[in-house]
Amino acid sequence: MPPMAILKSIAALAACGVASANAAALEPRQYKTQVTSKALIDTLQIENLFAKAEILQEIAYSTPGKNRVIGSLGHEKTVAYIRSQIDTDYYDVSLQGVELSVGINATLTANNKTIEAYTTTLAPAGTAAGPLVAIPNLGCEEADFAESLEGKVALIQRGTCSFGIKVQLAAAKKASAVIAYNNAEGTLEGYSLQVFPDPAKPFVPTVGVTQGQGEALLAQLESGVAINVALTSEANLTTTYNVIAETKQGDHENVIHVSGHSDSVTAGPGINDNGSGTVSLLELAVQLTNFTVVNAVRFSWWTAEEAGLLGAEYYVKQLSQAEKHKIRLLLDFDMMASPNFAYQIYDGDGSAFNLTGPTGSAEAEHEFAAYFDGIGLNHTEIEFDGRSDYGPFLEAGIAAGGIAGGAEGIKTQEEFEMFGGGAGVPYDVNYHENGDTVNNLNLDAWIEFSRAIAHMTAKYAVSWEGIPSRNSTVSQKRSENYGVMKRAFQRTKRYQAWV
Ligand SMILES: [Zn+2]
CATH class of the missing domain: 3.50.30.30 (Glucose Oxidase; domain 1)
Structure with a gap:
């Protein structure tokens, strides 16, 4: 049956009052429309994000530690929850075990x-x-x-x-x-x-x-x-899991990889850090199933970020050079709902902090900036220092980028003028504290960050135009350069707050 006839018959069913759920079920997968930035953005509702954050908090509070730290029941349940939400008709899903002593x-x-x-x-x-x-x-x-x-x-x-x-x-x-x-x-x-x-x-x-x-x-x-x-x-020797879901459709040689960490610290449920990024990605993974893609989209929820980026580190170490080459761009999202947020874009071109990412990272930064410019939102830059799960990718010479609302850093007067909130106050006063709950999320920031992720995901799911093809020589050089820069960074105050 040709496509038009199917569409007409579905329209007829809907018109005569047959449940639209049935109409959706009748719609053959191959007649879905190709994803666009706008269409994917339009699927996002803050209510849906918030409901998933509440589930993560409930997972934490219903377990003995009241957190989602690696090795805890709260984290195990988080991984199971993420896994349960992913449509296995649309994605190939795998759990990658990482063994740690907890x-x-x-x-x-x-x-x-x-x-x-x-x-x-x-x-x-x-x-x-x-x-x-x-x-x-x-x-x-x-x-x-x-x-x-x-x-x-x-x-x-x-x-x-x-x-x-x-x-x-x-x-x-x-x-x-x-x-x-x-x-x-x-x-x-x-x-x-x-x-x-x-x-x-x-x-x-x-x-x-x-x-x-x-x-x-x-x-x-x-x-x-x-x-x-x-x-x-x-x-205890504990096995903790990365969750990896890749669209069955699309070019698997040119993958857009979007990720965030699924674990929290011991102190609390970790809803901004990083329930927010976890949920933004999960909601996008659910909504993307309404569309077709040209390039494969890979979602990853890393384990053990808070213990030293260990899940992402393990993942990258397991990749062959050929597999590394297939990842055209890794975008990582950590803390999307910081109460005193700034729209911070990783400084992939090194213009602000002189710490340049591998080829393609600059273009990713510029695309985020263009997106925020296009909707009239201010944005700023943060050091591309490898402090979250994109770090191991940078070291492997893989183009990377991302945005974040901010952690324990202090909002400057200039940022206050750009984003409101409070000057001289941390971006997230509850960072790594038991107050990092659903009550302390900035929902306006969260939906905007989520839309920005949707934009980037949809854009590169359709075309790699604007992102230079990977050149291993240049990537290698950039990644050595990154190593030097990283050692310099390790002497800074920001790093000292972390180790
Ligand atoms: Zn985090």
């Missing part, structure tokens, strides 16, 4: 006095006892460590580099365990070593204490008091 319980005594301590994600389970040794200079360099720490426990402050590096250096000198102490307010509950263990440089059991507790131990050691510590760290 702490359960830690104990610590110093000279037989109990100190409250927390496990650290990725550190192995174990027990240790022995004299405590303070490591100078934050323990990011081999030279900070004594020749041998055999039978000893190393006391190391947070800062400058990831704890994974510090613990690997301590382990290389045969320390039996590490006590990590904070360099800011708060316990190190849920803290991660942030890098995968290298079999050649394994981790040792690591427990975290507060800054005050760490400094008190340090003061005793400095005044000549010997401290004997005993610690235990219980942990």
Whole structure:
């Protein structure tokens, strides 16, 4: 039957009052219309986004930890929920397991006095006892460590580099365990070593204490008091999942890849960070099934972003060079409903922060900017520093981009004039706190961010016009350049707030 006749018969059914659900069911897939930016944007309703955010919050609050952190029931249920919403007639869906050591319980005594301590994600389970040794200079360099720490426990402050590096250096000198102490307010509950263990440089059991507790131990050691510590760290090897859904239709050699992380921190349900991005993508994945695409669209919900971008890191590591080449552009979305938001676009061309992304990243930034310009919204730029899941893609030389509402950074006067809200106030005062709930989302920002994602997804689902074809030589050079820039960035204050 030719297309027109089908359309007419559906119209006739609708006209004579037959349930429109039936009409939709009768419509053969091949007669869907090709996606456009406007059509995909028009499918988005803030009510639908909000309803999904409420489901994520309910998932968190109905589980023992009241969060969606990796290794928790809340995160497992989040992954199951995402998976359940994806139409397997339209998408090929896979769950990619990432195995991690997730702490359960830690104990610590110093000279037989109990100190409250927390496990650290990725550190192995174990027990240790022995004299405590303070490591100078934050323990990011081999030279900070004594020749041998055999039978000893190393006391190391947070800062400058990831704890994974510090613990690997301590382990290389045969320390039996590490006590990590904070360099800011708060316990190190849920803290991660942030890098995968290298079999050649394994981790040792690591427990975290507060800054005050760490400094008190340090003061005793400095005044000549010997401290004997005993610690235990219980942990489970947990498999946590990336969810990957790719349209069955479209050119799989030229994929538009859109992603965000599905996990939260320990402190709360993580609804802006990153329930918002999770839901924006999920709603788009649902709505895209109403259309046809020319290029394959791949959605990914990464696990363990909060523990050091581990899900995305694992995913990129598993890709062959040929598979990397198929991803024409990776767009990542983290924190789409920050209460004191700014429309921040990753500075892919390096014009604002001198940190340039691989070929195609500049064009992605310009397209986001053109979109916001086109609807009369102000926008600004943020450093393309690899602080969310696009980082491993940048390092692999894959073009990337994205937008974000902002985390713990402070809104400037200039941004206040552009976006309203409050100057001198963080973009999200509830960042990584238990107040990151459905009640504290900026819904106006969220729908606009979601529309921008829809625009980019639809545009590149139809054509790669405007995005230069990937040139591996240039990409390689850019990615080396990125490595240099990243090391410079790691000395900045913004990075220090993160490690
Ligand atoms: Zn996040």
